[in-house]
Amino acid sequence: MKIYISGLYSGTNPQPGIGVARSLRAAYPDATLVGVEYSNRCSGIHWADFDELWLQRPWDELNLDAYAAEIKEVLDAGALWISGVDLELMWLASVFPEGHRNLLTPSTMALRKISKPAVEAHVGLPVSIPTYISTETPDWELHAFCRQHGWKVWLKGPYYEAVRTASWDVFERVRTLLARAWSTERLFLQTHVSGYEESVCFSAYRGELAGAVYMRKRELTEEGKTWAGDVTEVPAEFVAPLKQMVRDLNWTGGAELEMVRDTGGLLWLLECNPRFPAWIYGSTIAGHNLPALLVESATGVPPARTQTPVSEEFTRVVLEVPVRSQFPLPSLPEPYPGGIGHSLKHPSGTLALAERLHKLHILESNGNGNGNGNGNGNGHHAEPDNVTATIPTVPSSFIADLGAFDFAEMETPSFLFLESTAAALFARAAGQAAKLTSETTKVTNAYSIKTNPDERLIKLALESNFLAEAISLLEVQKALKTGFKPEQVILNGPGKWWPQGLLPTSPIHAVFCDSLADLRRVVASVERKELQAKIVGVRLRTPTVGSRFGIPVYTPEELEKLVAAIGTLPTDSAFGIHFHMASSNIGVRQWWHLYESMLRWCRSIETLSGRRIECLDVGGGWFPDDWQTDSGDQFAAAVARARQFLPHVVQVISEPGKAMAQPSTALAMRLLELEESAEGEIKEAVVDGSIAELPMHFFQPHRILHRDSQTGEWRALGRGKTPLLGRLCMEHDIVAWNVELPEGASAGDLLVFCDAGAYDRSMSYVFGRG
Amino acid sequence: MSLAEGNELREVNETDLVDVGGAMAKWEHFPASAILHHGKPCCRVAREWIFSTDYSQLNGENPLTGPRWLRLKYKWGASVWPISWCEAVRQKTLDCGALASMANEVFVMRGVKSYPAQFIQQYTEEATRHWRESWTDGNASDHWIKDDLIYHEGCAVVVREGEIRLWDASAGWWMNPKQFGGYGGLVALRVFAPQAEFSWGAHRIAPGRWQRIQNERQGLALASAG
Numbered sequence: 004m005k006i007y008i009s010g011l012y013s014g015t016n017p018q019p020g021i022g023v024a025r026s027l028r029a030a031y032p033d034a035t036l037v038g039v040e041y042s043n044r045c046s047g048i049h050w051a052d053f054d055e056l057w058l059q060r061p062w063d064e065l066n067l068d069a070y071a072a073e074i075k076e077v078l079d080a081g082a083l084w085i086s087g088v089d090l091e092l093m094w095l096a097s098v099f100p101e102g103h104r105n106l107l108t109p110s111t112m113a114l115r116k117i118s119k120p121a122v123e124a125h126v127g128l129p130v131s132i133p134t135y136i137s138t139e140t141p142d143w144e145l146h147a148f149c150r151q152h153g154w155k156v157w158l159k160g161p162y163y164e165a166v167r168t169a170s171w172d173v174f175e176r177v178r179t180l181l182a183r184a185w186s187t188e189r190l191f192l193q194t195h196v197s198g199y200e201e202s203v204c205f206s207a208y209r210g211e212l213a214g215a216v217y218m219r220k221r222e223l224t225e226e227g228k229t230w231a232g233d234v235t236e237v238p239a240e241f242v243a244p245l246k247q248m249v250r251d252l253n254w255t256g257g258a259e260l261e262m263v264r265d266t267g268g269l270l271w272l273l274e275c276n277p278r279f280p281a282w283i284y285g286s287t288i289a290g291h292n293l294p295a296l297l298v299e300s301a302t303g304v305p306p307a308r309t310q311t312p313v314s315e316e317f318t319r320v321v322l323e324v325p326v327r328s329q330f331p332l333p334s335l336p337e338p339y340p341g342g343i344g345h346s347l348k349h350p351s352g353t354l355a356l357a358e359r360l361h362k363l364h365i366l367e368s369n370g371n372g373n374g375n376g377n378g379n380g381n382g383h384h385a386e387p388d389n390v391t392a393t394i395p396t397v398p399s400s401f402i403a404d405l406g407a408f409d410f411a412e413m414e415t416p417s418f419l420f421l422e423s424t425a426a427a428l429f430a431r432a433a434g435q436a437a438k439l440t441s442e443t444t445k446v447t448n449a450y451s452i453k454t455n456p457d458e459r460l461i462k463l464a465l466e467s468n469f470l471a472e473a474i475s476l477l478e479v480q481k482a483l484k485t486g487f488k489p490e491q492v493i494l495n496g497p498g499k500w501w502p503q504g505l506l507p508t509s510p511i512h513a514v515f516c517d518s519l520a521d522l523r524r525v526v527a528s529v530e531r532k533e534l535q536a537k538i539v540g541v542r543l544r545t546p547t548v549g550s551r552f553g554i555p556v557y558t559p560e561e562l563e564k565l566v567a568a569i570g571t572l573p574t575d576s577a578f579g580i581h582f583h584m585a586s587s588n589i590g591v592r593q594w595w596h597l598y599e600s601m602l603r604w605c606r607s608i609e610t611l612s613g614r615r616i617e618c619l620d621v622g623g624g625w626f627p628d629d630w631q632t633d634s635g636d637q638f639a640a641a642v643a644r645a646r647q648f649l650p651h652v653v654q655v656i657s658e659p660g661k662a663m664a665q666p667s668t669a670l671a672m673r674l675l676e677l678e679e680s681a682e683g684e685i686k687e688a689v690v691d692g693s694i695a696e697l698p699m700h701f702f703q704p705h706r707i708l709h710r711d712s713q714t715g716e717w718r719a720l721g722r723g724k725t726p727l728l729g730r731l732c733m734e735h736d737i738v739a740w741n742v743e744l745p746e747g748a749s750a751g752d753l754l755v756f757c758d759a760g761a762y763d764r765s766m767s768y769v770f771g772r773g
Numbered sequence: 774m775s776l777a778e779g780n781e782l783r784e785v786n787e788t789d790l791v792d793v794g795g796a797m798a799k800w801e802h803f804p805a806s807a808i809l810h811h812g813k814p815c816c817r818v819a820r821e822w823i824f825s826t827d828y829s830q831l832n833g834e835n836p837l838t839g840p841r842w843l844r845l846k847y848k849w850g851a852s853v854w855p856i857s858w859c860e861a862v863r864q865k866t867l868d869c870g871a872l873a874s875m876a877n878e879v880f881v882m883r884g885v886k887s888y889p890a891q892f893i894q895q896y897t898e899e900a901t902r903h904w905r906e907s908w909t910d911g912n913a914s915d916h917w918i919k920d921d922l923i924y925h926e927g928c929a930v931v932v933r934e935g936e937i938r939l940w941d942a943s944a945g946w947w948m949n950p951k952q953f954g955g956y957g958g959l960v961a962l963r964v965f966a967p968q969a970e971f972s973w974g975a976h977r978i979a980p981g982r983w984q985r986i987q988n989e990r991q992g993l994a995l996a997s998a999g
Contacts, residue, residue, distance in 0.1 A: 547830055559822040603828050
């Protein structure tokens with residue numbers, strides 16, 4: 004019996020070849036085991052269980068047709084082939100569309116049905132699929148997905164690799180790297196599931212399950228790979244659906260269902276690997292030799308030695324083995340000048356194989372390319388390609404407001420105030436506050452001046468019954484100048500007394516102390532009659548909140564000091580508590596948890612200090628879409644919860660922050676220059692805008708409109724291959740990485756970056772203007 | 774443990790070699806640890822801080838999530854008993870009784886049913902000698918050590934009707950219901966709960982009394998090294 008085994012890489016993210024060889028050697032001591040590898044850099048070629056080695060040139064050098072013929076010859080001669088490389092077995096499935104009795108790998112149909120992330124074949128198994136979205140959807144929606152899931156998301160390649168992307172800039176960087184590495188834009192984002200990792204590993208031949216085990220990871224490497232585990236029988240509820248799945252797929256070969264069990268006990272399927280896992284010898288140690296069962300099923304030859312169980316638990320060690328004399332170690336590549344390390348990843352040319360298979364459309368037929376659409380674990384496969392789905396939706400009010408501008412005379416870059424859009428946002432917020440106000444609790448909006456100090460917005464806030472929230476006395480003065488009265492002003496932040504001498508003499512609405520020192524200053528100012536405020540309160544900084552603002556309660560001592568300090572606050576003012584955290588940074592779900600957490604802290608403080616909390620000031624930093632989506636029942640429930648925890652609250656102040664300002668302003672810029680490739684594609688374009696006008700570019704996407712110079716029509720730009728380079732002589736001044744400029748786009752064309760009305764506007768800076 | 778005899782490995786059930794019965798007798802009348810409340814603001818502040826912090830730390834996850842943050846905040850070590858809430862929260866180190874008692878209250882405050890649980894675990898005489906010296910240096914009692922066995926405390930958390938999981942608040946992990954004996958192995962368990970019986974993995978646990986934990990490895994055949 005001769006068995007070819009591929010996938011011998013034995014680094015920190017090992018392939019299964021060594022484990023398969025050890026298992027087969029244990030069962031078939033006289034079999035000839037042939038190790039197949041594509042680089043002499045893979046240390047597994049030196050493993051002593053291999054009787055022979057079939058060392059091929061790396062995938063980028065291999066002649067695939069000739070190699071396919073050689074493999075056919077080997078199989079026809081009676082040898083078996085067990086593949087440990089995902090891309091290799093996808094290619095083999097295309098080489099042998101009807102299969103081969105000795106090729107112990109799954110078919111193209113089976114591979115398509117287990118392709119990530121939907122894993123269509125999972126239906127029937129007691130598992131769910133974590134929510135995911137294709138990166139082919141517009142950036143605007145990808146950002147929304149990340150916010151919705153608290154930035155606990157993984158960006159995953161179509162075959163290998165998953166990288167946690169905790170912020171927009173990380174996501175953009177990793178997307179570029181993965182797309183380049185795997186020669187495809189078809190990546191996907193998937194939500195993280197906290198829990199313990201478990202696997203079901205099985206082997207099957209022509210739709211009949213030969214054996215299966217259940218493994219719980221007990222130690223993991225830093226990369227999350229198995230280092231130790233325990234192996235037991237597959238749970239009863241898994242057996243029947245697993246058999247059915249194997250039958251439906253007519254599965255041949257090994258496979259592993261990788262799962263996470265969450266705290267509530269639910270199983271989430273991350274992926275189905277179409278091969279044995281690298282820990283497969285751990286299963287053999289436990290008495291379940293799945294590779295041997297596969298060989299027995301395929302050949303009818305029972306193992307010469309039956310495996311007796313040694314232990315249900317296994318672990319790994321690091322071993323040094325002698326190098327085979329005929330395969331001496333290759334030289335270490337020269338580090339790149341100025342580089343760090345030797346760039347030894349993928350020595351067998353896996354990336355090159357991916358590129359070649361894409362060109363041959365083999366991966367698409369395996370289903371791995373078809374990742375468009377999104378899913379929520381219902382098992383339905385993705386929608387087919389749809390060009391329009393990649394273009395973001397731009398609100399019609401934006402387009403209507405743009406009609407008010409005379410672009411022919413406009414110097415660019417220039418901020419555009421979208422008047423009706425802004426008015427509608429404030430009107431909606433005002434209506435919402437009125438709706439949420441009850442007999443016992445008044446709900447009031449407050450406009451955060453720092454978000455965008457444009458007088459037109461401050462005036463809209465005044466007309467919409469907002470309070471004005473200021474973080475400096477200069478901002479207070481601006482609010483007063485725009486028409487606010489002192490009793491409509493909230494003073495907040497660590498530098499609220501700057502600059503001296505501008506504090507209004509009549510009472511303001513509220514002041515919130517940012518530290519205990521600030522609190523002492525407020526108490527002293529009130530005693531000296533310098534400061535008068537209807538509400539005097541504190542800003543809280545609770546545990547797990549990464550913030551420099553507010554009074555921390557990280558330790559019991561800090562809580563005790565805060566409680567004591569609250570006792571010194573003037574009793575002729577009401578007491579309030581403020582908290583602020585940008586939901587766009589921490590995610591919507593996290594924000595609501597933080598709100599609940601804050602209510603508990605408030606209740607504790609009220610109980611311990613004996614001081615009634617009459618005002619709750621809630622800062623949001625809401626992304627506009629989230630604020631509008633959640634503005635109904637959830638806000639009503641939030642007000643009800645505030646009353647439930649804090650029965651003396653008479654006012655809830657909501658600061659929607661950038662939800663008001665961001666959509667209100669856009670940035671117009673012009674194309675200055677377009678660089679075309681030899682094929683006529685626009686390689687890159689230079690614009691007269693820059694990151695000086697779009698400093699939030701690194702934190703959020705902007706929807707971009709192009710104006711047809713002939714018709715004046717606006718068209719939203721989808722994802723493409725053209726980077727838009729800003730006018731500044733700064734390397735990172737790239738205002739968009741991948742856009743698709745319309746055919747015929749030329750220098751002088753107008754682009755409008757929407758969603759630039761919040762910190763893009765207020766934090767824009769002067770640079771390169773002379 | 775495997776004893777080499779010639780070319781064969783003979784599997785020995787280690788719990789047969791240790792004095793589990795003696796240990797259960799030694800700790801028969803040990804109550805589960807409880808932190809005192811002074812009935813004054815000092816302890817009220819401490820408890821409010823613990824519970825509010827726990828909710829913050831839970832981060833919106835399932836209430837059955839183990840409060841591992843307690844172990845991050847407090848190093849495991851000797852505590853001097855009796856101890857009150859206001860004293861306990863200010864310590865740098867807490868022993869298993871204090872950590873388990875805190876964790877138990879935290880689970881209950883989350884709305885999860887949780888009961889005090891006592892464990893007898895096997896280590897080695899080297900380990901227990903080291904602990905004995907550390908506890909003596911800290912002027913704390915070493916009554917929790919007997920030969921290579923230790924008395925330990927945790928929480929029996931009800932995850933479903935009649936089913937518990939055991940939270941080891943000192944280690945910050947759930948104990949494996951599949952016990953294989955040996956170093957760190959759980960050899961006996963006692964849960965203080967009003968209910969008649971619980972399941973813990975394949976074990977049936979009758980509350981209120983010490984009971985031995987069966988070793989899972991007994992069912993496996995022996996491996997030959999020959």
